[in-house]
Amino acid sequence: MFAIVRTGGKQYRVAAGDKIVVEKIVGDAGSTVSLDDVLLAGEGSDLKDVSGLTVSAEIIAQAKGEKVIVFKKRRRHNYRRRNGHRQQHTILKITAIG
Template sequence: MYAIIKTGGKQYMVEQGDKILVEKLNAAEGDTVNVEVVAVSDNGDVKTGVVAGKVTAKVLSHGKGKKIIVFKYKAKKDYRNKKGHRQPFTELEIQSIQA
């Protein structure tokens, strides 16, 4: 059994016990959260829509991703702009999928 969930503007295909990194959620570590479900597949029977199912996940940790460098410049104009960015994330463990 697997489900397709949507969070942070992205979709993820998950099964029970999977650990995934998603965009940062406003939940404390150890909390359980319900995630929006797009589709659920149970032995080849696919259900889609709002009432497709229910997925609960446990928040394992929060953190920041790898640093990326954003560097802009204009040739021959003495313009240089260097910025770094680390995207915050939340690590989730899928506890249950109900169709």
């Protein structure tokens, strides 16, 4: 069985046992979270009713993404700015759908 869930402004297709990387969710490694915003669920080509359906997941780790360099420059004005950013992520393991 699979489900489409929305978290952090993005949508993910998940099934039991999958590992996904999402925007930061509050919690420690080993704790369980429930993803309530289920958009679609089904098995094979059959779709199921999603009212009251939740997806349970376990937090594996809190991590940081790759560094992104933000470089601004204006020609002929001696203006250069270099800034870096590392986005916070949460790694989830889907335990159950239902």
